[in-house]
Amino acid sequence: MKNKLVWLLAFIAMIFNISCVRKKPDTEYVFTYAENHPKDYPTTLGAFEFAELVEEKSNGRIMIDVVYDGKLGDELSVIKQLKFGGIDFARASISPLSNEVSILNVLQMPYLYRDEEHMWNVLYSEIGEEILAEFEGSGIVPLSFYTAGARNFYNNVRPIENIKDLEGLKIRVQQSDLMKDMVKMLGAEPVAQEYSQVYASLQRGVIDGAENNIPSYISAMHFQYAKYYT
CATH class of the missing domain: 3.40.190.170 (Bacterial extracellular solute-binding protein, family 7)
Structure with missing residues (x-):
């Protein structure tokens, strides 16, 4: 997105x-x-x-x-x-x-x-x-x-090619009511977490994915556990 x-x-x-x-x-x-x-x-x-x-x-x-x-x-x-x-x-x-x-x-x-x-x-x-x-x-x-x-979605389940692809995914969001509401309206399950927790949460399967920019996706090595970046 x-x-x-x-x-x-x-x-x-x-x-x-x-x-x-x-x-x-x-x-x-x-x-x-x-x-x-x-x-x-x-x-x-x-x-x-x-x-x-x-x-x-x-x-x-x-x-x-x-x-x-x-x-x-x-x-x-x-x-x-x-x-x-x-x-x-x-x-x-x-x-x-x-x-x-x-x-x-x-x-x-x-x-x-x-x-x-x-x-x-x-x-x-x-x-x-x-x-x-x-x-x-x-x-x-x-x-x-x-x-x-730009912030985009990434996850370890499937490519996100349309809104329906977000349904049921547990997506990490920033600690913001607006971001939580937006992800929920798109059909996913928002999980508010600190940025430092995302890698471990992806690794353990606590979340399916997150939304962030390319520099964060690469520097924090989120790509190791979330190969689909949309």
Whole structure:
């Protein structure tokens, strides 16, 4: 299902230093950036680039410590830590963020965009600005939109060529009421899980499949137990 996955890079305005990064002589501030994906994942590489640019533009005064692989907790936990100052920056997906800012659910609807160009035109328009403005008072300040590709279904039972092929499949979804309702309406059984649980659940047969993008499908090796990617 070609539902564009839009990531939102967000940070808390409050400064709270829990970093273990090695400070340089001219460093005045060290901020923590949480990422739940592995070191070589596209969004993690983007985080490293962000950290390098901040250090360069601040002449070494500001350093960003990128903590990847979900070492600071799952996305729901990270968002809570953002709000209370335990983490300074994070890349968080729309589903868990929608618990804080409900208008984000609009961006999770399937078939919302014609293509990637259409998506960016929408997000960087007045519509996107209105959505970001809804964060005011939430304790989180949004910086930009992020994408890791379109979300699609994959499973270990059969190819999904039409909606009927989803019937009866146990599909992992993010911890979002909208995502659970959508999968249920398509005829499958939604199973809300943390991203880190998906591989083991596929391996043990707790779920038949999941919905995610190509980078996640490959980097987390979900393809080993879910060969049908639609």
